Amino acid sequence: MEKALQEYAIIVAGGTGSRMQHSLPKQFIELAGKPILMHTIERFYAYNPNLRIVVVLPEDQLQVWRNLCKQHKFPVFHMAVAGGKTRFGSVKNGLAAVQGEALVAVHDGVRPFVSTGIIKAAFEQAAESGTAVVAVSPKDSIRELTEDGSRAVPRTRYKLVQTPQCFKASLLKEAYEQPEQEYFTDDASVVEQLGAGIALVEGSYSNIKITTPEDLLLAEVLVKQFKSLP
Numbered sequence: 178m179e180k181a182l183q184e185y186a187i188i189v190a191g192g193t194g195s196r197m198q199h200s201l202p203k204q205f206i207e208l209a210g211k212p213i214l215m216h217t218i219e220r221f222y223a224y225n226p227n228l229r230i231v232v233v234l235p236e237d238q239l240q241v242w243r244n245l246c247k248q249h250k251f252p253v254f255h256m257a258v259a260g261g262k263t264r265f266g267s268v269k270n271g272l273a274a275v276q277g278e279a280l281v282a283v284h285d286g287v288r289p290f291v292s293t294g295i296i297k298a299a300f301e302q303a304a305e306s307g308t309a310v311v312a313v314s315p316k317d318s319i320r321e322l323t324e325d326g327s328r329a330v331p332r333t334r335y336k337l338v339q340t341p342q343c344f345k346a347s348l349l350k351e352a353y354e355q356p357e358q359e360y361f362t363d364d365a366s367v368v369e370q371l372g373a374g375i376a377l378v379e380g381s382y383s384n385i386k387i388t389t390p391e392d393l394l395l396a397e398v399l400v401k402q403f404k405s406l407p
């Protein structure tokens with residue numbers, strides 16, 4: 178039987194959270210008594226306690242994070258590395274900590290409600306096909322902007338992309354050697370640029386990215402239901 182590949186999670190939390198308009202970087206805002214980022218890390222630890230976890234933070238927040246870990250007696254072992262100016266740069270820095278052939282999940286530090294089932298499904302799909310991107314179907318109608326205004330498009334042709342996004346390490350590393358492009362909004366878009374196909378895995382509507390103040394209100398509700406979320 179083939180030996181299973183080592184699994185890694187690169188949890189990107191190297192942003193400043195400008196759209197949240199909060200005094201703290203949003204990944205440090207407390208939910209149910211601890212920073213959002215700690216909830217996120219705990220989801221991955223719950224999936225696999227042997228997972229190697231790399232947390233990417235703004236360079237000037239590394240000490241703040243160490244202090245928060247001490248203050249909260251945060252028990253989950255992880256490596257903390259400095260991020261880049263953009264999410265692309267942060268993922269690239271996190272990837273430098275990945276050794277050998279492995280499976281790597283890249284996940285937003287501000288998506289604390291991902292279920293262990295979704296993480297598992299993403300790793301399994303990546304083990305099989307090399308790529309796995311979690312996504313959900315849109316619930317609203319979609320219009321495309323055109324030169325004259327806008328037009329309706331069939332929503333059944335679209336998916337809303339979430340994280341985790343899992344890949345074989347060699348593929349992801351090769352992808353992140355490419356020059357950064359403005360249209361690289363996630364890891365799938367970077368890997369796809371190499372010509373690789375992207376396998377989709379069903380996500381969840383509760384796997385929200387905490388981005389703007391109303392997301393925080395929703396997160397306060399979701400955190401109370403944490404154990405029963407899909």
Ligand SMILES: Nc1ccn([C@@H]2O[C@H](COP(=O)(O)OP(=O)(O)OP(=O)(O)O)[C@@H](O)[C@H]2O)c(=O)n1
Nearest residue numbers: 189190191192193194195196262263264267286
């Ligand atoms: N230079 C950056 C920018 C973003 N991220 C991370 O990528 C994830 C998704 O990005 P987003 O929600 O846009 O976070 P911010 O960049 O912090 O938010 P904003 O765009 O509102 O400033 C977040 O966990 C964020 O910390 C990162 O690791 N490094």
Ligand SMILES: C[C@](O)(CO)[C@H](O)COP(=O)(O)O
Nearest residue numbers: 264285338339340362363386
């Ligand atoms: C990676 C991502 O969360 C997938 O939906 C999203 O693309 C991040 O976008 P942001 O502009 O960095 O928030």
